[in-house]
Amino acid sequence: MRSEPHGRTILRDRKSLTSMLFMIVERFRPGCAPEVYRRFRERGRLAPEGLRYVASWVDLQFERCFQVMEADNEALVREWTAHWEDLVDFEIVPVRTSADAAAIMAGAQRPAALDTREAPFKCCGNEEFVILRCPACAHLMVFCAECNTLYPDARDPARRETVRLTRPGDRLTCPSCAVPFEDRAFLTPPHVDKYRATAEQVIAAGLGDLLAKEPAQ
Ligand SMILES: [Zn+2]
Ligand SMILES: [Zn+2]
Numbered sequence: 001m002r003s004e005p006h007g008r009t010i011l012r013d014r015k016s017l018t019s020m021l022f023m024i025v026e027r028f029r030p031g032c033a034p035e036v037y038r039r040f041r042e043r044g045r046l047a048p049e050g051l052r053y054v055a056s057w058v059d060l061q062f063e064r065c066f067q068v069m070e071a072d073n074e075a076l077v078r079e080w081t082a083h084w085e086d087l088v089d090f091e092i093v094p095v096r097t098s099a100d101a102a103a104i105m106a107g108a109q110r111p112a113a114l115d116t117r118e119a120p121f122k123c124c125g126n127e128e129f130v131i132l133r134c135p136a137c138a139h140l141m142v143f144c145a146e147c148n149t150l151y152p153d154a155r156d157p158a159r160r161e162t163v164r165l166t167r168p169g170d171r172l173t174c175p176s177c178a179v180p181f182e183d184r185a186f187l188t189p190p191h192v193d194k195y196r197a198t199a200e201q202v203i204a205a206g207l208g209d210l211l212a213k214e215p216a217q
Contacts, residue, residue: 019070021054022077025091026065032087033062039087046083051076068095112202113212114142120157123149130187131210132172133197139176140197140205145187150175154207 028036045053047069056067065088071077074092081090114121114129121129124147131154132143142151148163152175163172171180186195199211 022069023093023095024067027089036087048079112197112199131197134174136179137177
């Protein structure tokens, strides 16, 4: 069992891909705090194999302890709390670091960037591919923003058509549901977020192999 006070070191060194973090709120039963500390001095934390201590904080009244532990499953946490339940009430909350949460949100919302090195699409030589999503029917299609070529079927690079977007009334029309896009400038704000597919949507449609491996900027 590791019980060093510098929990961040352990967090950074995490190896197991399946490990979970738990925020555990311990409420000492009235008058039990001295016994909690006595048992800890005499017997240690009593954590089972596989449950790793990360860090903990105690409030100034010795009523609550906020403890972060790491384990592959919550059962290991329960195994540990069983040694203390006569003295402490436990609340166990699975958590993730804020950094992990931000990465997840960024990954889900980043625009889908086509991997032009490996994609089967060969366009005008200055390819600037965007994966578009029809907001009306969720159809996905590939569009070259350089030459306004639409590939109506993201799975079929042989099918292509030039979209005229020169006059104010020109619109790209969804090849699947025939609903026209609201604006001719659908790749500029504020419209672009409505029409550009996210990586999550592309993956959900089974087209994840079209995506560039590196997140788009
Ligand atoms: Zn092109
Ligand atoms: Zn559509």
